[in-house]
Amino acid sequence: MSLLLERLGIKHPIFLAPMAGVSTPELAAEVSNQGGLGSLGLGANTVETARTQILKTQELTEQPFQVNFFCHQSVELEPIASQAWIDFLRPHFEQYHAEPPTQLHCIYPSFLDNDDYLNVVLETRPKAVSFHFGIPHPHQIQALKDAGILTMVSATNLAEARAIEAAGIDIIIAQGTEAGGHRGIFNELFDSAIRTVDLVQLLVEHCQCPIIAAGGIMNGAQSQQMLNLGASAVQLGTAFVQCKSSNANDAYRHALFHEQITQISASISGRPARGLLGHWHTQVDLPNRPAVAAYPYAYDLGKQLHAAASQQGDHGFGAFWAGSNVSQIRELEARDLINQLLVEMQQANY
Template sequence: MTLLEQLEIKHAIFLAPMAGVSTPELAAEVSNQGALGSLGLGASTAEAARQQILATQALTDQPFQVNFFCHQSAALDSQTAQQWIQHLQPQFAKYGATPPEQLRCIYPSFLDNDDFLNVLLETRPKAVSFHFGIPHAHQIQALKNAGIITLVSATHLTEAQAIEAAGIDIIIAQGIEAGGHRGIFNQSFDSCIKTADLVQLLKKHCSAPVVAAGGIMIGQQAKAMLQLGADAVQLGTAFVQCKTSNANDAYRKALFNQPLTQVTASISGRPARGLINHWHTQVDAPDRPPVAAYPYAYDLGKQLHAAASQQGDHGFGAFWAGSNAAQIRELEAADLVNQLVLEMNIA
């Protein structure tokens, strides 16, 4: 059975599940065109996740994936956190704001309990993907018993082999060009391998289907990944500009006006690729202290962005974007899927 048959989709195109940007409307528009829509639910509560899945199911009867974070929840190191707060205090002061005294754990992990799993077993989406790690064995088995297809992001070969050994159905090959958070399991090691190289490596050593993700903006790039052996491609940045995404106006404008990207861990506590802004040019200095752990650092980053935005400065936004962002087009989701398919089929 091919990947398309397994997922019951027409086109080998996945919408990347972008937490904070994805919406039921965007997911449904992509799925209704024969590709695989998605919901990024890693930043949601269990009840909010449930409502978004139900809303998407009301808009489409086609398959879509949902996504959760599988990070290892870390206890906050108070000394590191205070150093990080102190480091960003001058940035807050520029906008007449004061940083918080304590940082909060704003994003739960799928691994922490079975609340998200129970939502999935109730709502039964076609597929569920995971970032930062692999679910517990009992969670994987429960999803399999429910007939839900599983996917996990891999950034290098050993992660992919662990994913396959755990019984996951599909591997997302996330290259260094990908926008948003790196899916690395262990933050002390990142191979930084390119998408094309990672696809070829995984196709050689793994038997599970492989989806190429990272820096893909146009159909010709997608076609090149398929020719390298990828079973499908996943695009996120290209869809951020769609009217049905949840991106704000500043994010949309930045995509077209300043489409240079760089990886930083300063925004959230985990390395992630985004449009170059104040984080990269003002915070990431050689004397920068260690960043507070994820997602505690993200709590501080969001508060700094809110303070700056109130003064009309959007330079501290988490404007995630992949390499080749300059190649995105101003198209609605259905038209973009159709354009990608057309480009992928050009001889």
């Protein structure tokens, strides 16, 4: 057993990606009970619902799991830019006989805004907590360390990884460009767009922290490749979305098996994210598109447009996050998927 698995108290180097809106206590517990590291994506939760989900997961498993929060830099709403974005999407609302909102709201607070989420973590004591879009404040990191809770942060390039390590974080999640969902970029001058296989090798060479490979991993052969390159574990998201215990709706599940081209867009939420090709990519990401409203204000508008369209039976504005290898998805429950991954990992070593 590797040192990281021993520290986490898990049997297998398989992490469930913490997918906000899709993860559930049931799915997290199933992965943890099977020897992997289950997860809860709590960035979209209120403090109270985050606490409830953690406690529910602890009822379903005695095994370790991680919880995840967003560490974006909160910004004030910029009225002119947000109004331009509302006006640009207005024809799409009207197509579904709906009116866009007159005001956009900050629907997702950041872990950095205050210590409310930190206090929930300290109260409930999950084994690990991970962060996306940035690094917690020094006093938050110290509080988690003092509580014996392991910390993880996503990096999309070497500069971010070095910042994560310098902050005293325990584990780096190497998020390659193939990953579904939001890019964890916080070195925001550009997106390095590094493939997972290359990013893992880069970070293993230059960092001392354990590296978790994330992005485009769907089977055991791909998992074993990452481990052979020096990753301490792999993190899979898209492969688990189809599990019955996930919170994905029927339209999302159907699209995973039938609409298997992905593309990165910032139009849905205000931050770049990879999802199944839909109306956002073909009707909104046009050459004359104005600047997208800031995250998460744009997401407020995007969710309302999806709600209006889906009421008319059109799910093309859904945020159906998926990695670039989604065509390799298999219909397996979490327990069976982990067992299959382990068999394939063993076979890949022969």
